[in-house]
Amino acid sequence: MSVPGFFVTGSDTGVGKTMIAGGLAALLRKAGRDVGVMKPMETGVKTSRGKQPYDDASFLMKMAAVKDPPSLVRPIGLKAPLSPHHAALQEGIPIEIGVVMEAYETLRARHETMIVEGAGGLMVPITENFYMADLARMMGLPVLIVVHPFLGSINHAIISAMAAQAEGLDVLGIVFNAWKKGKYPAPDFQLIERKTGEAVLGLVGCIPRPDKRSIQKAVWEGLDIERLLARLERRTPQVRAAMAAELAEKDKKYTWHPFTQMKEWMKDDITIIGSGKGVTLRGVDGAEWLDGHSSYWCNVHGHGDRDMNRAVIRQLGMISHSTFLGLSNEPAARLAEKLVEISPSGLERVFYSDNGSTAVEVALKMSCQYWRHVEPKGARNKFLSLGGAYHGDTVGAVSVGGIDLYHAVFRSLLFDSVFVPSPYCYRCPLGQSHPECGLACADLVDKALEENQGEVAAMIIEPIVQCPAGMITAPPGYLRRAREACDRHGVLLIADEVAVGFGRTGRMFACEHEDVSPDIMTLSKSISGGLFPFAATLTSGKLFNAFLGDYEEKKTFFHGHTYTANQLGCAAALENLRLMEERGTVEQGLVKGNAMGRSLESVASLPHVGDVRRRGLIAGVELVRDKSTGEEYPWEERVGARCAAEAKTRGLIIRPLGNTLALFPAPASTLEEISRMTRIMGDSIREVTER
Ligand SMILES: *Cc1c(COP(=O)(O)O)cnc(C)c1O
Numbered sequence: 001m002s003v004p005g006f007f008v009t010g011s012d013t014g015v016g017k018t019m020i021a022g023g024l025a026a027l028l029r030k031a032g033r034d035v036g037v038m039k040p041m042e043t044g045v046k047t048s049r050g051k052q053p054y055d056d057a058s059f060l061m062k063m064a065a066v067k068d069p070p071s072l073v074r075p076i077g078l079k080a081p082l083s084p085h086h087a088a089l090q091e092g093i094p095i096e097i098g099v100v101m102e103a104y105e106t107l108r109a110r111h112e113t114m115i116v117e118g119a120g121g122l123m124v125p126i127t128e129n130f131y132m133a134d135l136a137r138m139m140g141l142p143v144l145i146v147v148h149p150f151l152g153s154i155n156h157a158i159i160s161a162m163a164a165q166a167e168g169l170d171v172l173g174i175v176f177n178a179w180k181k182g183k184y185p186a187p188d189f190q191l192i193e194r195k196t197g198e199a200v201l202g203l204v205g206c207i208p209r210p211d212k213r214s215i216q217k218a219v220w221e222g223l224d225i226e227r228l229l230a231r232l233e234r235r236t237p238q239v240r241a242a243m244a245a246e247l248a249e250k251d252k253k254y255t256w257h258p259f260t261q262m263k264e265w266m267k268d269d270i271t272i273i274g275s276g277k278g279v280t281l282r283g284v285d286g287a288e289w290l291d292g293h294s295s296y297w298c299n300v301h302g303h304g305d306r307d308m309n310r311a312v313i314r315q316l317g318m319i320s321h322s323t324f325l326g327l328s329n330e331p332a333a334r335l336a337e338k339l340v341e342i343s344p345s346g347l348e349r350v351f352y353s354d355n356g357s358t359a360v361e362v363a364l365k366m367s368c369q370y371w372r373h374v375e376p377k378g379a380r381n382k383f384l385s386l387g388g389a390y391h392g393d394t395v396g397a398v399s400v401g402g403i404d405l406y407h408a409v410f411r412s413l414l415f416d417s418v419f420v421p422s423p424y425c426y427r428c429p430l431g432q433s434h435p436e437c438g439l440a441c442a443d444l445v446d447k448a449l450e451e452n453q454g455e456v457a458a459m460i461i462e463p464i465v466q467c468p469a470g471m472i473t474a475p476p477g478y479l480r481r482a483r484e485a486c487d488r489h490g491v492l493l494i495a496d497e498v499a500v501g502f503g504r505t506g507r508m509f510a511c512e513h514e515d516v517s518p519d520i521m522t523l524s525k526s527i528s529g530g531l532f533p534f535a536a537t538l539t540s541g542k543l544f545n546a547f548l549g550d551y552e553e554k555k556t557f558f559h560g561h562t563y564t565a566n567q568l569g570c571a572a573a574l575e576n577l578r579l580m581e582e583r584g585t586v587e588q589g590l591v592k593g594n595a596m597g598r599s600l601e602s603v604a605s606l607p608h609v610g611d612v613r614r615r616g617l618i619a620g621v622e623l624v625r626d627k628s629t630g631e632e633y634p635w636e637e638r639v640g641a642r643c644a645a646e647a648k649t650r651g652l653i654i655r656p657l658g659n660t661l662a663l664f665p666a667p668a669s670t671l672e673e674i675s676r677m678t679r680i681m682g683d684s685i686r687e688v689t690e691r
Pocket of ligand 1: 355356357358360390391392393462467468496497498499524525
């Protein structure tokens with residue numbers, strides 16, 4: 001059985017990683033295993049001592065008795081005794097991770113087991129944004145943490161284990177190494193195991209002479225090699241695949257997935273995600289995919305972003321949750337101020353909840369109650385929404401939803417809504433072509449409000465792009481016209497920015513494109529950077545003030561959720577906004593969106609692609625049976641779903657919206673990643689529609 005190996009790291013530099021890595025390599029070699037070694041980057045390299053090169057890499061090669069080219073064993077050697085990042089800066093040679101990984105892959109293909117020795121500890125920078133921990137993760141190796149056993153060892157062992165865990169790394173074990181000194185208090189292994197949750201595999205004692213025999217002997221005597229090997233055996237690709245299969249079985253037996261025909265699901269091959277970094281998702285079996293829909297439209301800075309994680313970990317350390325009923329909390333107060341500051345003018349109050357549907361539910365109930373306060377004898381019980389609208393899955397949100405496939409079955413539960421056709425230019429409801437139409441579809445809003453004079457509490461709209469409907473981009477001016485119509489009829493406007501908010505369309509909020517201030521705005525999905533279920537409903541001062549009165553007047557908004565203003569969600573949202581500012585995420589999104597548009601041109605030219613719609617980093621690709629007439633594929637053929645399935649086999653996760661494929665990458669995606677996404681998408685469409 002092949003054992004991929006492990007990555008030796010330290011609680012600090014100078015703890016004797018090389019002795020451990022070398023000793024284990026020699027022992028495994030002696031036991032008949034084909035061991036490869038690697039020291040991907042070494043700093044403080046002296047070219048020679050006498051004739052023999054004297055460095056960690058050559059030492060490891062000697063211990064493992066391998067004859068690999070030194071340039072593969074140590075692709076990067078730097079003179080200055082600094083972190084690789086700083087040594088490279090000093091020498092003016094940029095470190096290329098690609099080169100290191102190529103060397104690693106070559107060695108891995110040659111050997112049964114790889115022992116890779118890092119430099120210093122896990123948080124040693126290799127480049128500005130890439131640490132030793134990232135290298136271990138990229139190699140897919142569990143880490144063995146070497147700690148000195150002297151005073152302070154418990155602290156160092158715990159801190160290093162916490163760092164590995166926060167990095168999402170698999171810890172093979174912790175070992176102590178006293179090779180240089182004889183006197184030390186014996187570390188309390190049990191305590192360290194209990195406090196870290198990781199295995200302590202032993203203590204290597206003083207090594208009188210650092211020759212191969214003595215090192216091998218000390219490592220053999222000090223460490224529980226059998227336990228180490230047993231733990232290594234649990235990390236083979238075969239074992240991981242078996243674990244994925246076991247988890248899939250549990251999933252199929254016990255869970256019920258959203259929007260999923262479970263009869264099919266239970267038959268299908270399913271994927272169990274284990275981790276993610278940047279825009280890459282990794283299955284527990286090690287397979288990887290590009291996250292083409294930013295984990296359903298919510299991830300902003302990539303998975304495992306360290307700044308996001310740190311903000312949440314800090315908050316975790318303080319408090320995760322205390323109720324917002326009768327109490328407030330620090331991040332909630334700060335975030336509310338920030339949201340009011342960045343949102344369209346007029347929005348002055350923030351009501352927190354925990355998902356897009358609840359944010360919409362709050363908006364609907366608020367508008368309803370608002371009219372009770374200002375028109376006690378009025379009858380404004382209806383809402384106006386667009387055909388194909390989607391505002392969530394709770395009963396109120398479904399009432400204003402216009403996707404029959406999802407909503408029809410619940411009609412008997414729903415309240416009265418008025419619908420106007422969606423401003424869907426590719427299939428214009430009025431049979432016209434833009435811009436000659438003069439936005440006739442916007443006149444329908446006016447007409448509907450006229451016909452229901454005095455009965456409509458609010459219009460609810462997904463500004464600029466109706467995402468779940470199939471990324472339907474409204475013609476320029478539509479949103480503004482809808483706002484004006486609402487104003488003419490004294491109707492509130494609710495902008496559902498759950499999907500389009502936070503830079504996705506190239507502006508912080510989609511309403512900004514047309515300088516529209518809604519009376520209510522709903523936010524969720526990207527608000528927490530995609531880390532937590534979290535949401536907010538923002539309202540105007542006018543609306544808020546209508547709820548003020550003496551308690552007996554019963555003007556209180558009697559609505560709330562247990563996790564309202566959850567501190568972790570608030571902390572994530574605050575950090576998300578701070579990082580968006582610092583990283584210029586909105587501006588970057590605009591630039592990347594344009595690049596995405598250019599690489600979608602080749603997709604648009606495919607014979608079965610009828611329409612490519614895009615705003616910022618949101619794109620919809622509508623598949624048609626006949627491009628010249630726009631004839632649709634029958635929905636039962638599920639062409640979109642088949643293309644998405646094909647894309648998955650090619651390494652891209654996307655989801656279909658009927659016959660439209662959605663591409664909704666995280667703003668953190670690089671241009672290269674975006675172009676890979678569009679290329680796979682195009683290839684998949686070709687494979688499904690042209691074969
Ligand atoms: C996703 C979505 C919702 C619902 O949000 P959930 O968090 O899934 O409840 C509401 N409105 C729009 C526009 C959405 O895209």
